[in-house]
Amino acid sequence: xxxxxxxxxxxxxxxxxxxxxxxxxxxxxxxxxxxxxxxxxxxxxxxxxxxxxxxxxxxxxxxxxxxxxxxxxxxxxxxxxxxxxxxxxxxxxxxxxxxxxxxxxxxxxxxxxxxxxxxxxxxxxxxxxxxxxxxxxxxxxxxxxxxxxxxxxxxxxxxxxxxxxxxxxxxxxxxxxxxxxxxxxxxxxxxxxxxxxxxxxxxxxxxxxxxxxxxxxxxxxxxxxxxxxxxxxxxxxxxxxxxxxxxxxxxxxxxxxxxxxxxxxxxxxxxxxxxxxxxxxxxxxxxxxxxxxxxxxxxxxxxxxxxxxxxxxxxxxxxxxxxxxxxxxxxxxxxxxxxxxx
Amino acid sequence: xxxxxxxxxxxxxxxxxxxxxxxxxxxxxxxxxxxxxxxxxxxxxxxxxxxxxxxxxxxxxxxxxxxxxxxxxxxxxxxxxxxxxxxxxxxxxxxxxxxxxxxxxxxxxxxxxxxxxxxxxxxxxxxxxxxxxxxxxxxxxxxxxxxxxxxxxxxxxxxxxxxxxxxxxxxxxxxxxxxxxxxxxxxxxxxxxxxxxxxxxxxxxxxxxxxxxxxxxxxxxxxxxxxxxxxxxxxxxxxxxxxxxxxxxxxxxxxxxxxxxxxxxxxxxxxxxxxxxxxxxxxxxxxxxxxxxxxxxxxxxxxxxxxxxxxxxxxxxxxxxxxxxxxxxxxxxxxxxxxxxxxxxxxxxxxxxxxxxxxxxxxxxxxxxxxxxxxxxxxxxxxxxxxxxxxxxxxxxxxxxxxxxxxxxxxxxxxxxxxxxxxxxxxxxxxxxxxxxxxxxxx
Numbered sequence: 001x002x003x004x005x006x007x008x009x010x011x012x013x014x015x016x017x018x019x020x021x022x023x024x025x026x027x028x029x030x031x032x033x034x035x036x037x038x039x040x041x042x043x044x045x046x047x048x049x050x051x052x053x054x055x056x057x058x059x060x061x062x063x064x065x066x067x068x069x070x071x072x073x074x075x076x077x078x079x080x081x082x083x084x085x086x087x088x089x090x091x092x093x094x095x096x097x098x099x100x101x102x103x104x105x106x107x108x109x110x111x112x113x114x115x116x117x118x119x120x121x122x123x124x125x126x127x128x129x130x131x132x133x134x135x136x137x138x139x140x141x142x143x144x145x146x147x148x149x150x151x152x153x154x155x156x157x158x159x160x161x162x163x164x165x166x167x168x169x170x171x172x173x174x175x176x177x178x179x180x181x182x183x184x185x186x187x188x189x190x191x192x193x194x195x196x197x198x199x200x201x202x203x204x205x206x207x208x209x210x211x212x213x214x215x216x217x218x219x220x221x222x223x224x225x226x227x228x229x230x231x232x233x234x235x236x237x238x239x240x241x242x243x244x245x246x247x248x249x250x251x252x253x254x255x256x257x258x259x260x261x262x263x264x265x266x267x268x269x270x271x272x273x274x275x276x277x278x279x280x281x282x283x284x285x286x287x288x289x290x291x292x293x294x295x296x297x298x299x300x301x302x303x304x305x306x307x308x309x310x311x312x313x314x315x316x317x318x319x320x321x322x323x324x325x326x327x328x329x330x331x332x333x334x335x336x337x338x339x340x341x342x
Numbered sequence: 343x344x345x346x347x348x349x350x351x352x353x354x355x356x357x358x359x360x361x362x363x364x365x366x367x368x369x370x371x372x373x374x375x376x377x378x379x380x381x382x383x384x385x386x387x388x389x390x391x392x393x394x395x396x397x398x399x400x401x402x403x404x405x406x407x408x409x410x411x412x413x414x415x416x417x418x419x420x421x422x423x424x425x426x427x428x429x430x431x432x433x434x435x436x437x438x439x440x441x442x443x444x445x446x447x448x449x450x451x452x453x454x455x456x457x458x459x460x461x462x463x464x465x466x467x468x469x470x471x472x473x474x475x476x477x478x479x480x481x482x483x484x485x486x487x488x489x490x491x492x493x494x495x496x497x498x499x500x501x502x503x504x505x506x507x508x509x510x511x512x513x514x515x516x517x518x519x520x521x522x523x524x525x526x527x528x529x530x531x532x533x534x535x536x537x538x539x540x541x542x543x544x545x546x547x548x549x550x551x552x553x554x555x556x557x558x559x560x561x562x563x564x565x566x567x568x569x570x571x572x573x574x575x576x577x578x579x580x581x582x583x584x585x586x587x588x589x590x591x592x593x594x595x596x597x598x599x600x601x602x603x604x605x606x607x608x609x610x611x612x613x614x615x616x617x618x619x620x621x622x623x624x625x626x627x628x629x630x631x632x633x634x635x636x637x638x639x640x641x642x643x644x645x646x647x648x649x650x651x652x653x654x655x656x657x658x659x660x661x662x663x664x665x666x667x668x669x670x671x672x673x674x675x676x677x678x679x680x681x682x683x684x685x686x687x688x689x690x691x692x693x694x695x696x697x698x699x700x701x702x703x704x705x706x707x708x709x710x711x712x713x714x715x716x717x718x719x720x721x722x723x724x725x726x727x728x729x730x731x732x733x734x735x736x737x738x739x740x741x742x743x744x745x746x747x748x749x750x751x752x753x754x755x756x757x758x759x760x761x762x763x764x765x766x767x768x769x770x771x772x773x774x775x776x777x778x779x780x781x782x783x784x785x
Binding site for chain 2: 023025035036041046052056058070248253254304
């Protein structure tokens with residue numbers, strides 16, 4: 001009997017393998033920051049068009065772009081979401097695998113905020129220098145570059161609460177980490193004079209820049225590789241900790257979190273859009289131009305995503321927390337005419 | 343052992359009575375009592391964890407099965423239908439028409455508290471998609487007053503459940519503190535009510551801004567198709583392999599090697615099978631991404647060793663006298679195995695299969711790599727082949743996805759999903775027990 005079953009199942013497998021029809025849905029993967037927006041658009045696309053809703057997978061910007069660059073064909077993804085711009089080496093890897101025509105689509109901006117428990121210590125205002133002093137492995141103390149001696153926020157800035165330093169920051173696979181490093185840690189590094197001190201100590205400019213991005217490894221700065229919900233859960237358990245979130249995540253959880261001003265500017269969609277709030281980054285997705293016209297609905301989905309009704313102010317993405325791109329018209333033009341990078 | 347040898351001379355030297363406890367006897371009795379106590383403590387700790395788990399799952403998950411709904415009568419005119427259908431974002435147009443209609447209706451009816459269209463919009467969940475699909479499926483309903491029960495916003499639901507208090511509300515575009523007065527008034531008027539959420543059991547996944555519409559139904563189907571693939575492949579292959587190894591294969595170095603490898607495979611972390619599945623089934627064999635077929639194939643690899651090991655144990659447990667008797671009356675080796683040994687081993691094989699399937703059912707890690715985690719379970723498959731090949735998720739992957747979303751209402755859905763997953767598992771176990779009862783034979 002089992003032999004009969006066995007042959008039957010091999011037959012089924014063989015049958016299904018040969019009837020793998022042309023894919024009729026768009027496949028998307030990448031950044032977990034862009035995922036919420038992409039899922040909103042995907043659901044609306046399925047509801048408003050006669051195409052099936054696209055599949056949106058999570059996994060992080062780098063992982064998504066790696067899959068994007070695997071090649072051209074139905075068993076590769078059509079769109080990669082990224083919370084940072086594609087890198088030179090990724091473009092090269094793409095080209096090597098035959099993915100030469102890439103369309104870059106900027107969907108809007110996202111603020112990165114520092115938040116803490118709503119009943120926790122009064123973390124209400126930070127300068128990039130404060131974050132650097134708290135989290136860098138080496139900081140300036142009395143004009144000397146020394147191993148970070150700070151254990152409490154009040155150690156280096158009397159205006160900050162007398163609380164243990166503990167920060168949950170995005171892990172290195174997240175695009176958010178890069179923005180955090182560049183806009184906060186590196187800015188703090190220069191502001192405190194640590195950068196100049198490193199240069200003076202004989203480091204090359206590149207080495208000093210790299211050293212500026214490091215965070216301390218003694219357990220006071222914790223990398224979170226999961227999603228913001230994990231950061232939120234860790235904050236729930238640590239009243240003194242601060243966490244790094246996306247603006248939209250914070251706005252969805254204002255009953256639990258309070259947010260800190262950076263350089264005197266409170267994060268909001270307005271301050272991010274105007275550029276006053278310093279820690280923000282553009283969000284992107286990348287389209288494989290070779291798949292346009294092959295995968296049904298890909299062109300329509302991309303146009304729908306950046307349409308005024310969806311990505312513009314007042315659209316569902318803005319309602320959820322995306323900061324609309326003032327230059328959306330240009331993006332719409334790029335998508336409509338399939339203008340590739342370079 | 344050491345006790346016995348060291349103490350033996352002491353016993354020989356003393357005249358002891360069985361009625362009085364010697365010190366040694368006391369010591370041994372005490373040791374036994376202690377050991378029993380340890381056992382009871384271990385059992386209590388285990389039970390404690392189980393109760394804690396069950397209580398927290400039920401407490402957090404039960405609310406996912408009820409939903410706060412706004413029930414109102416609403417009429418859509420033909421002009422409004424045409425106007426909405428002419429827009430690009432049709433669902434938003436439906437929402438706007440609906441909110442305007444309901445606002446006008448409520449203003450006419452009069453509430454004690456002031457409100458405007460914005461208030462109603464904040465209190466409603468995402469209704470555009472539901473409305474559009476209703477009117478497209480029922481064109482005869484256009485122009486006819488129809489009573490709708492549509493999901494309220496997730497924050498309204500949390501407020502009515504008592505998880506969100508007035509003090510916690512920070513005025514924003516999602517909710518304003520003044521809106522809660524309107525919620526109270528509407529609840530009093532019977533417009534906002536609580537209803538059993540069938541959609542949670544039958545529905546599909548939604549975008550992150552629509553927790554009210556999310557359901558686990560589609561991913562249950564995904565899990566079902568995956569389990570089907572696992573069962574259809576791993577049971578015959580696993581049983582055939584173990585029958586051959588146990589009954590027919592010669593004992594030599596080669597079969598020993600195979601045996602060691604099977605035991606090792608059973609301990610390989612599941613994520614490894616995910617990477618293998620990505621490389622072999624998707625990149626090499628060009629099977630579709632996110633398909634339950636691929637998920638089932640990957641989980642088959644994971645389940646096979648479990649089935650082989652338990653089947654071999656079950657075959658070994660059949661007394662040799664059965665085989666000898668069958669051979670003695672002239673049955674061939676194959677007849678002896680298939681007519682006598684295999685039926686007797688069936689209960690054990692079924693148990694092993696169900697344990698393997700249950701393990702596979704709860705697996706998320708390999709599914710991450712073959713693209714089944716994310717916004718994937720969007721629609722029901724429209725047939726058997728589509729069920730195997732069209733992108734779908736699985737229950738544990740869906741739970742994982744929901745738990746990672748920022749709106750707390752999805753967290754509740756994740757707990758509800760766990761209940762559904764456990765029910766699925768219990769059903770599977772029940773079937774296994776029934777089958778085992780049917781096949782069981784004692785001698």
